Amino acid sequence: MSTEAHRPKTRRTPNLAITVLVTIYVVALISAVVLYFVGFAVRPTDAAGATDVFAWANRLGVLGVFGGMLHLAVAAIRHVVEDNAR
Numbered sequence: 001m002s003t004e005a006h007r008p009k010t011r012r013t014p015n016l017a018i019t020v021l022v023t024i025y026v027v028a029l030i031s032a033v034v035l036y037f038v039g040f041a042v043r044p045t046d047a048a049g050a051t052d053v054f055a056w057a058n059r060l061g062v063l064g065v066f067g068g069m070l071h072l073a074v075a076a077i078r079h080v081v082e083d084n085a086r
Contacts, residue, residue, distance in 0.1 A: 021071060
């Protein structure tokens with residue numbers, strides 16, 4: 001048997017750029033949740049302002065969710081490519 005079959009698979013560690021992107025996605029999602037609470041708090045006194053806050057919350061939520069999904073897809077493809085390169 002070859003020694004390659006007994007070696008554990010090694011994965012690359014995440015680099016700084018990927019870590020920064022994940023941080024941006026997480027901050028976007030947290031900001032969206034905070035803005036939703038602000039929108040519900042402002043709604044009784046200022047309906048037009050609450051609409052703007054909800055719009056911003058939706059935009060940030062979409063950025064966070066789609067960014068996270070894209071990140072997971074790229075990571076999965078990267079792992080498949082790395083595994084098949086050996």
